[in-house]
Structures are given as structure tokens and as C-alpha cells.
Amino acid sequence: MISALRYGRRKIGTPLLVVWDRLNAHRSRATLGFIAAHRQDDAVAYLPAYAPELNPEEQCNALVKRAMANALPGSVADLHRLARRELSRLKHRPEMIVSFFRHAGLSVAGLP
Numbered sequence: 001m002i003s004a005l006r007y008g009r010r011k012i013g014t015p016l017l018v019v020w021d022r023l024n025a026h027r028s029r030a031t032l033g034f035i036a037a038h039r040q041d042d043a044v045a046y047l048p049a050y051a052p053e054l055n056p057e058e059q060c061n062a063l064v065k066r067a068m069a070n071a072l073p074g075s076v077a078d079l080h081r082l083a084r085r086e087l088s089r090l091k092h093r094p095e096m097i098v099s100f101f102r103h104a105g106l107s108v109a110g111l112p
Helices: 002-012 029-037 056-067 076-090 094-103
Strands: 017-020 043-046
Touching: 002 029, 056 076, 056 094
Parallel strands: 017 043
Antiparallel strands: none
16 A cells, blocks of 8 residues: 555655545555655545445446446456556546546545
8 A cells, every 4th residue: 555655646746635445454554654654745535434335436447347348358468458448548537536526425625
């Protein structure tokens, strides 16, 4: 988790908004320590323990699955490439990401 946070901070170069579920790795001592050390820069929000309808990631995954419903990858590598392509398309549709949060009844300050 910490390497993903470091990568995100380095790659994006702006403060992060991290929205996590209650996975144990997201709540480990090391991760919580890293978050505490960067609290002034980044914002972290936790989703309810188990409520897929309140998890914007579930909406994102469903969109990607629908886009790939008729795909016929020739290998696992092709499947990974197709999934990455569909997820990458979302980067160009921030309004869609915001709609996932709104669908879950969540509000994130600073989003359109």
C-alpha cells in the first residue's frame, strides 16, 4: 500500500484523495503511519466495512466489465491489456468518476 501511495504522490505531484475500503492492508500500522506522516498533504476517506452499493469502485468495475462483455482475448496478457485500456478510458471521463460517487450518495469536495 505504501509503495502505491508513494507512486501516486510522485506521479501526480499534487495532494491525493485516497478512498479506501476496510481491507486490512489499508489499516495496517505501516500504512496508517505513512498516512499520518502525510496528513497535511493528502486526504483519506474510508468506505463502510461492507456495502458494495456505497463503493464507487464497484460502479467503476461494473462499467469496465460491461465494456469487455463481448471481448475474446487470446491470452491472459490480452485480457490484462483490455482491462487496462478500459480503465484508462475513464481517466478522460472525470464526470463518470464523479457520478460513481454521487450514485453511492457520497460527496467529495473539489470534484465537479
